[in-house]
Amino acid sequence: MSAQDRDTRVILPGATLGVLGGGQLGRMFAQTAQAMGYFTAVLDKDETSPAGLVSHHHIRSGYEDPQGLAELARLCAAVTTEFENVPAGSLNRLAESLPVSPAGSAVAIAQDRAAEKAHFVKCSVPCAPYAVIETPGQLAAVNDVLLPGIVKTARMGYDGKGQVRVTTREELNTAWEQLGRVPCVLEKMLPLALECSVIVARGRDGTIVNLPVQRNLHRDGILAVTEVYAGNLPATQVEKAIAAARSVAIGLDYVGVLCVEFFVLTDGMLVVNEIAPRPHNSGHYSQNACDVSQFELQVRCMTNLPLTQPRQHSPSIMLNLLGDLWFKNSSEARSPAWDQVLALPGCALHLYGKHDAKRARKMGHLNITGATPEAVRATALKAAAILGIEPF
Structure with missing residues (x-):
């Protein structure tokens, strides 16, 4: 079977569906899939993860563990994710042998605010004025028109984490230091x-x-x-x-x-x-x-x-x-x-x-x-x- 035929065939109830991540979104996915007649498998290293507790299979390993990923691929007819910070590479690896949605390429963009902003611009969808800050030179080059603003880490931020409000250049410089000088995006605060x-x-x-x-x-x-x-x-x-x-x-x-x-x-x-x-x-x-x-x-x-x-x-x-x-x-x-x-x-x-x-x-x-x-x-x-x- 070609990869295209594999990925486009209908997977009927009775098959096993997998999810990377054992949180509440994985739990509610598993419960819905089970109500529709599917079996479910969860990959999450936490033995008490909400999704793992209600699934037929719970693979207790990290998201990048080769053996865990291989076991998930062996058990499942298709795989999804419930957590945006699952490594895109793991999704790509699974996609070599079974249908994966969303694709690792899409998840990679969602994981990086700079890439995400660039995608919005490409789609002609309005977003807040912003600047990417990855180097001291880019920090120094930030236009004052973006202040006051919000500095957000480019990766691993959610539920308000990894964000600092700034009103002056001094606060901007301090915020970048506090965030560990990691790649960030500065967004202009809007009314x-x-x-x-x-x-x-x-x-x-x-x-x-x-x-x-x-x-x-x-x-x-x-x-x-x-x-x-x-x-x-x-x-x-x-x-x-x-x-x-x-x-x-x-x-x-x-x-x-x-x-x-x-x-x-x-x-x-x-x-x-x-x-x-x-x-x-x-x-x-x-x-x-x-x-x-x-x-x-x-x-x-x-x-x-x-x-x-x-x-x-x-x-x-x-x-x-x-x-x-x-x-x-x-x-x-x-x-x-x-x-x-x-x-x-x-x-x-x-x-x-x-x-x-x-x-x-x-x-x-x-x-x-x-x-x-x-x-x-x-x-x-x-x-x-x-x-x-x-x-x-």
Whole structure:
């Protein structure tokens, strides 16, 4: 069988699907794949990883371990990833023997902010003015028009990590030193009104579908609330966000689920922030509010099953559940009042099976659905009050 025939054949339920990474995204992927009739295998060295605990096979090795990768390839009919910092080389190695989505080439771009920005420019998708800083000479050459700005490490940054806000050249110089003089990107700070994201899924045949545009609220660099319903953003912004997200995916020749995050400026302009080559926190609402979730789209992409346009059947709000909630009014971790939350209509609790609650650690999420956006918001605010989440 040729590589093209291998990669384009339909993989039906009964086969084993693999995922690199054992976190909550891998767990929800595995649970969805299993519900569709697939077996699952996880490669993650943590013996208590959320995905490993629920999968048929758990290969306990690092992402670059040759034996672990060989075992994953032996077990699986196709492989995906749940973590953007999985080495692109490992994906390329697996792709020598079985279908892998997304491709290592696309993940490599998502792993490097400089390459990511260059891709946005190539796709004619607006992004914040920026400069790449890899050498003292490039640092000295930064145009003052980019200040105030945010210095971000080019690699390994997520959930607000590896970022420093700067207002002067002195602060810029100090920030680069604090970040270890690693390659960075300086982005000009823009007047933000809000943030949103679009999740697209693209098959090997070029078929592309998307979830509705998600309106997002971040706190301390971590997603806190996602609101999705008709009218959550003006129609023109919705159309532009979807078109831009599709353009980014097509430009990458992407196969799989991709999240494209945007800033909405005070003048209504959209600028792309970053991409995540996997399902995304802001798409979790789709588990309860859509007829096809982002995780089912992930399964369909990697198995070449048909991609159908998801339909949102209910307005929805997603609340992120961080480990801080376990420490409300207590120095020791205590389980929140889930019974009170689940007494509210339309609340669906998703916990990730993590043994230890830690502050700022993603422990789960709460999806709230209802007949109207107003009803959903009222319920979500009641749930937030019970849990001790700041109102929004």
